[in-house]
Amino acid sequence: MTTLGGAEFAPETTYLNTSTAGLLPRSAVEAVRDLAAKSATGSYDGSDGYESVASARTSFARIAGVDPGRVALGGSVAAHVALVAASLPAGAEVLFPEGEFSSVITPFTIRGDLRLRYVPLDALAESVRPSTALVAFSVVQSVDGRPADTAAILAAASAHGARTLADASQAAGWLPLDAGAFDYTVTGGFKFLLSPRGVSFLTVTEEAQGSLPPLYAGWVAAESPWDSTYGPVEQLASSARRLDAPPSFLAYHAAARSLALLESTGIEAIHAHTVSLAAEFRDGVAGLGHTPVDVGAAGSAIVAVPGWGKRLESLREAGVVASERGGNLRVAFHLYNSSADVAHTLEALAP
Template identity: 35%
Template sequence: MTPSSTELLSPADFRDLFPALDRWAWFDTPGSPPAAAPVAMALRGALADWERGDFAWRDWDAAVDAARDAFARFAGVGSERVAVLGSVAEGMSTIARALPPGSVVVGDCEYRSMLYPLLALDQRRNPVIRVPSVDGAVTEDGLLSALRDDTVLVAVSDTLTSTGRRVDLQRLRTVTAERGVRVAADLTQSLGVLAHDLSSLGLDYVLVHGYKWLLCPRGAAWLIVPEDRPADLAPLLPSWKSTDPPYGYFGGDLELPPTASRLDTSPAWFSWIGAVAALGLRERLDPQDVERHCVGLASRFASEVADIGIASVVAASDSHIAVVELGDSAGRVGRGLEAAGVKATLLGSRLRIGVHYFNNHDDIDRLVAAVRDATTRRRSR
């Protein structure tokens, strides 16, 4: 969804909604972003109401469907295709349990919430083909080369934070569709910053946890299922949320609705109260502007550190995540970043940064200066 121009937030307006940015240049959104003020306010309000007893639990519960509808609008799909879950692992386990016999293709470096539900399958019925990675990245070519005549699913994260490389989902989907192979894609590390057109991609399953780029509290996740096949899937954890009407508690039979809500898991209410506020904020950003801004800043960082001899692990000029190799300077860089008020993640000898719409050129200046200072001091010894 693209809001009207009168509703749009500029990068500066968006940045003003994050109090933590008064102190930090925040590049650790691949781990977790700081709280946006409207999201924190919604949670504080719910906590205050809870403490005073001025709440109705059904109002809290209504936030779940409100978040489902807001996410569906943002993703450009119908609400009937969206299940609300607590994690990506729940969604991937739901998909895995419903697979017909046949092999499954996945990268050997895939995120564990995607990988482990597949490894838990009966390997005689659904053998897992693990595609070797190069420098922590798997390519669409690697995944496609591993397809067999019996392959029933390819599972992949569109962006892995170990390298920042993006998989070409359109090419992957075109080839797999020709061969009748389903695709499950985890967009947790990109939806909210990269402008996906899910309707044109035609992915079978899309999984997203909202606590990163969508700015939600942890515990708000979604699974998008095929429009014509929600009944192919059964709930992983059948509960009071699995049936219609939603407020039946005792006795009865398990009668699943025909929509993706049949897969809903019992919600942690505060996660969804925060998710409603976060998605309302996200609807005030233009997806194309966000992608251009974030990819541009990440590319600038990679280019400037390359000028001082620090190479990117993977050349990923189209990504909002950059990972560079620091070698034996990693410890000094880590200390320098902390002293400079920069939040980023060290992965062994590598530095990972992720750029959101709230980051700006001053943040990049601060980051590059800290890296340059730490590495230059080493060389001058």
């Protein structure tokens, strides 16, 4: 059985559900256990977790291909998207793919004073027009694993002066990412980044940073946090840290270890491994007489099989954990999966 995870993982199931939540490495679990134990015994003063927070920021920046000063931390994708939504003037036009994940859309819809358009994912680039202020979309679609044509979308947005907001939650951790190509990216940490819930990342270009209101600003968002603990913060950080929400130490303590593992393994290696397993599974599904959702020649770590969402219970009985989205059976491969997982799942799906 060939995996990239080594001794860091010991799943007790055939786990193909990373699109919902990734497995935590042993090192991340141990880090949380140790910090929790210190919190219970009084040997932790409640303020010495910032080293792990800084480490997580730096690791994610390297994975995303940006400077750490371009990364803001938070607890959810929706909270990051809300900053972008709050920055738009009344009447601004926002363009989305049809069926986009709700956390990317809803912070804009609740404004009530924006013009929102929805088009098929394949038509997103050609649908950008001079009146479009922002194109908001997922790098990889949650419902079926389809990658967006990011090059075409970026070119169209640039041609019409529109900004771009990309959700990388289903991409970062297996797909090489150039976050700096987008004005904003948002990423939930609890999927392919193998971190707990409560970890999320916002990247913002230097030019676009000034447009975002620092709505979560507290002392941790100050240029000099330990000099800003009382009274109003006199100077916010000049970097994207001004957009930080106060971090959950336990979650980020784990994230620092998970992201370090991804870095040491290498995103390129994870990409090759996961896409190969997904292609193997797609071929097997076709051999069973079914057609997975087309993800294009570049492939995806996520495979969706229309109409097979109803097979979840029988898969679970066979020890396979997957998910159902939009009627699709959705499976996702990561560094802890192997060809043995593919074979076992196909056997469980066979008539």
